[in-house]
Each structure stands twice: as structure tokens, then as C-alpha cells.
Amino acid sequence: xxxxxxxxxxxxxxxxxxxxxxxxxxxxxxxxxxxxxxxxxxxxxxxxxxxxxxxxxxxxxxxxxxxxxxxxxxxxxxxxxxxxxxxxxxxxxxxxxxxxxxxxxxxxxxxxxxxxxxxxxxxxxxxxxxxxxxxxxxxxxxxxxxxxxxxxxxxxxxxxxxxxxxxxxxxxxxxxxxxxxxxxxxxxxxxxxxxxxxxxxxxxxxxxxxxxxxxxxxxxxxxxxxxxxxxxxxxxxxxxxxxxxxxxxxxxxxxxxxxxxxxxxxxxxxxxxxxxxxxxxxxxxxxxxxxxxxxxxxxxxxxxxxxxxxxxxxxxxxxxxxxxxxxxxxxxxxxxxxxxxxxxxxxxxxxxxxxxxxxxxxxxxxxxxxxxxxxxxxxxxxxxxxxxxxxxxxxxxxxxxxxxxxxxxxxxxxxxxxxxxxxxxxxxxxxxxxxxxxxxxxxxxxxxxxxxxxxxxxxxxxxxxxxxxxxxxxxxxxxxxxxxxxxxxxxx
Numbered sequence: 001x002x003x004x005x006x007x008x009x010x011x012x013x014x015x016x017x018x019x020x021x022x023x024x025x026x027x028x029x030x031x032x033x034x035x036x037x038x039x040x041x042x043x044x045x046x047x048x049x050x051x052x053x054x055x056x057x058x059x060x061x062x063x064x065x066x067x068x069x070x071x072x073x074x075x076x077x078x079x080x081x082x083x084x085x086x087x088x089x090x091x092x093x094x095x096x097x098x099x100x101x102x103x104x105x106x107x108x109x110x111x112x113x114x115x116x117x118x119x120x121x122x123x124x125x126x127x128x129x130x131x132x133x134x135x136x137x138x139x140x141x142x143x144x145x146x147x148x149x150x151x152x153x154x155x156x157x158x159x160x161x162x163x164x165x166x167x168x169x170x171x172x173x174x175x176x177x178x179x180x181x182x183x184x185x186x187x188x189x190x191x192x193x194x195x196x197x198x199x200x201x202x203x204x205x206x207x208x209x210x211x212x213x214x215x216x217x218x219x220x221x222x223x224x225x226x227x228x229x230x231x232x233x234x235x236x237x238x239x240x241x242x243x244x245x246x247x248x249x250x251x252x253x254x255x256x257x258x259x260x261x262x263x264x265x266x267x268x269x270x271x272x273x274x275x276x277x278x279x280x281x282x283x284x285x286x287x288x289x290x291x292x293x294x295x296x297x298x299x300x301x302x303x304x305x306x307x308x309x310x311x312x313x314x315x316x317x318x319x320x321x322x323x324x325x326x327x328x329x330x331x332x333x334x335x336x337x338x339x340x341x342x343x344x345x346x347x348x349x350x351x352x353x354x355x356x357x358x359x360x361x362x363x364x365x366x367x368x369x370x371x372x373x374x375x376x377x378x379x380x381x382x383x384x385x386x387x388x389x390x391x392x393x394x395x396x397x398x399x400x401x402x403x404x405x406x407x408x409x410x411x412x413x414x415x416x417x418x419x420x421x422x423x424x425x426x427x428x429x430x431x432x433x434x435x436x437x438x439x440x441x442x443x444x445x446x447x448x449x450x451x452x453x454x455x456x457x458x459x460x461x462x463x464x465x466x467x468x469x470x471x472x473x474x475x476x477x478x479x480x481x482x483x484x485x486x487x488x489x490x491x492x
Contacts, residue, residue, distance in 0.1 A: 006073035007081045009066040012151040021143040031139035032415035036130035041406035049124040052131040054159030057231035111473025113138040117466040122487030149409045157402045163211035170215040176375035176385035181349025192218035194363045198394025234480025243275035275306040284329035287337040306359040319377040351384035363391020410436045
């Protein structure tokens with residue numbers, strides 16, 4: 001712990017915001033600042049709605065828990081530390097000019113005087129419609145609304161973006177299930193979260209992993225479970241299976257051989273699902289030599305052996321490579337080779353489903369587009385979509401930024417000298433993406449879609465779907481994780 005720990009929460013913002021308390025005063029006596037968080041543009045083709053998720057967690061973690069040391073510390077100490085940090089980052093003259101009177105006042109108040117109004121988490125919010133608004137509740141703390149904007153933007157966009165991408169996976173896989181006669185419930189376990197090791201931090205993995213679980217139930221990102229328990233609570237389903245990795249397979253291959261390693265794994269797990277990395281050396285030998293040799297043992301198990309390729313072009317590995325020499329294992333692909341050894345049955349829609357004792361999972365470089373391409377290729381081959389499970393990793397959830405949906409929190413209204421003033425950002429050099437809404441805002445539903453009302457009246461705000469969720473340091477409304485899932489499920 002550093003000596004600045006009591007004021008650490010105050011510096012989860014951009015340095016340039018430290019002097020805004022003075023800059024606002026140039027416009028007159030500012031007493032209110034009202035801002036909103038909106039996704040302004042989609043950079044993912046075909047995605048025009050963003051899942052609202054993560055605000056409740058951010059508020060509890062960063063606007064309540066993180067401020068506990070500040071409010072618990074001595075008043076003079078926090079002001080002294082605040083001024084010292086200001087001097088370090090902005091210089092002594094600026095620090096002396098800004099001072100710490102506003103920090104002293106906040107410390108004496110004992111909570112953050114802010115009001116959040118939001119749509120229910122889990123809502124599919126159209127591009128251009130705000131997910132939530134923020135404003136100060138006490139006149140002298142007008143500076144606080146956009147002071148916390150940096151932290152909100154940094155803490156909220158990842159879970160919201162990951163939840164949106166997971167929802168796209170689910171839409172894709174549900175459509176494939178319907179086309180090939182697979183019960184939709186199978187999709188719950190068809191997309192498994194492998195992303196933890198590739199995320200930017202434990203915290204990012206937890207928030208993104210929770211977002212994944214809004215649409216699926218399979219995960220190896222254990223940190224997501226604690227995050228859900230702490231910030232949302234309630235009941236939910238999350239699960240995984242015993243599985244090997246290359247270190248296990250390499251050790252076995254070097255000591256007892258790959259075939260014997262498979263045999264010992266089957267004995268170690270006589271029932272249930274077990275997933276085995278199968279391309280440590282030669283995937284095709286595993287499928288054409290080792291599994292046929294173990295066929296009786298595999299079929300005698302009360303469970304499923306899942307073969308996991310982990311390298312190469314996913315579609316070609318799973319479905320076969322048309323450019324390979326005809327009749328070779330690479331030409332057939334994993335699903336077809338498993339079918340040749342273990343057989344299949346046909347579902348009511350006439351699509352082949354592999355013997356339930358075997359299955360396939362692929363978890364390297366999967367994207368929404370690849371999952372769609374693979375399930376469509378399997379469909380053309382006559383196989384149901386349920387013959388493949390996807391391990392979705394950081395290639396999906398980490399390759400994004402706040403600009404994926406051009407997410408931004410902008411002020412649209414202020415009270416100056418006792419009068420309301422509509423604020424508008426509309427750069428002449430922009431293509432329209434950065435043009436902000438203006439005035440106080442309301443969201444309503446019209447013909448099944450959410451629409452924004454700008455410069456809203458008091459009555460329009462009162463009936464807005466943006467409802468009060470947190471005010472003056474306390475939650476007015478909380479959601480359990482199951483409720484967030486329900487809202488998203490109903491919206492879909």
C-alpha cells in the first residue's frame with residue numbers, strides 16, 4: 001500500500017479533468033452537469049444493438065468500495081495527499097490554484113452525490129440510444145459528474161462489448177441448431193469461454209467472462225464466478241469438464257506413449273465428459289489409429305470422449321480440407337473421421353449426429369464468422385450443428401476497444417446561473433458519429449424498439465425507461481445475474 005492509497009479512488013480519472021472545477025466557473029455559476037453513456041456506432045457488421053451490462057458492478061466496485069479508504073481517512077490527510085499529487089502531475093502553481101476545498105467538502109459529505117438512471121441490464125440497446133445517464137445531486141459537486149467519466153468508460157465498455165459479442169455467437173448457433181434439427185438448449189453449452197489467459201488482466205477476464213455467461217453456461221474462466229457472486233449474486237449455471245493440456249499429453253507421450261495416455265485417461269474418467277488435446281504431434285494418427293484401437297473402451301464408457309484439435313485452419317480441420325489429397329485424413333476432417341469409426345444416428349430433421357460417446361471441441365482463433373462458416377459447412381455435409389463445440393478465447397473477447405461501438409459518455413445538459421442549458425457536440429470535421437444528443441434525455445419503446453427523446457420534458461423523463469438505479473451512495477434498484485440473463489433472453 002502506498003501513502004496515496006486513501007486518495008487512490010480520486011485519481012481514477014484523466015489528469016486534465018483535475019482543473020475542470022475552475023473551467024466550468026468561466027461559464028457562470030454551474031450547479032448541475034448531466035451526462036449520458038451511448039454507443040454511437042458499430043464496427044461489427046450486422047450488429048446494431050449493444051447489450052447493457054456491467055454498470056452495477058462498476059458502481060459497487062469503483063464508486064462505493066474504492067472510496068471507502070477515502071471516507072475513512074483523516075480529512076486533513078486526504079486533502080494534503082490530494083494537493084501533493086496535483087503538484088506532482090500539474091505543477092505547484094496549478095495545484096495551489098485548484099486547491100482541495102472541494103475534496104474536503106466531498107469527504108465531509110461521506111458519499112458521492114451522483115444519480116444514475118439506467119435501462120435494465122441485459123437490455124439490447126440500439127446504437128444511438130443511451131444505456132444510462134449520470135448527474136450530480138448537490139449543487140456544489142457539479143464538477144463530479146464528468147470527473148468520474150474516465151473510470152466509467154474504462155470499466156464499463158468491456159463487459160458490455162463482450163456481452164454483445166457473446167449474444168452474436170448465441171444468435172448464430174441458435175440459427176444453426178434450428179436449421180439442423182438440434183434442440184436450442186444444446187446451444188447453452190456449445191460456446192465455452194477459454195479467454196482468461198489472453199485477457200489484459202484478471203479483472204478484465206472476470207468481467208468479460210461474466211458477460212459470456214449471459215448467453216452461455218460453459219466456462220473455464222473461474223474468476224468470472226466470484227465477480228458475479230460479488231456484484232450481482234443470485235443463482236446461475238456455469239460449468240466445465242475435466243480436460244488435458246499439451247503439458248499433460250507431452251508428459252504421457254514421453255513416458256508411456258500417446259495411445260496408452262488415452263487409455264489411462266479413459267480409466268481415470270470412467271463416466272462423464274473428458275476433453276483431450278489431440279494434436280500434440282499427429283492429430284490424424286490419433287483419429288485413424290489410436291481411437292479405432294480404443295473403440296470398445298470408448299463405447300463402453302458412460303460418457304463422452306471429446307477430441308480437441310488445437311492448431312491449423314479450424315474449418316479445414318473440423319470439416320475437411322478440399323485441397324488435400326482425396327481420401328487422406330486431412331481431406332476427410334475430424335467430424336467425418338469420427339463418424340467413420342463410431343457412426344451416427346439421424347435426428348428428426350435428417351441430419352447426422354455422432355455417436356454420443358464422442359465429440360469435438362475446437363478452441364483456437366474462433367470468431368463469430370468462423371462458427372457460422374463451420375456450422376454451415378457441417379450442414380452441407382449432412383451433419384447437425386451439435387457435432388461441434390467452440391472454445392471461444394481472447395481472439396474474440398480481447399480484440400476489441402471502446403471504439404468497437406464508439407462508446408462515449410458525454411454531457412448534454414447543465415444548469416448555469418439557475419437556468420437549464422442544452423449542450424451539444426457536433427464537430428464540423430466529423431462524419432456525424434461524434435454528434436451528441438442534447439438536453440435531458442428520455443427513452444421509450446415504440447413498435448418494439450427503443451427510441452431516444454432529446455430535450456425531454458419533466459413528464460417524459462418521469463415515464464422514461466431510464467429509471468433510477470443508484471443515488472447518493474446507495475443502490476435504489478439492483479439486479480441479480482439471473483434477472484440480467486432473463487432480460488437479455490426476452491429481448492432476443
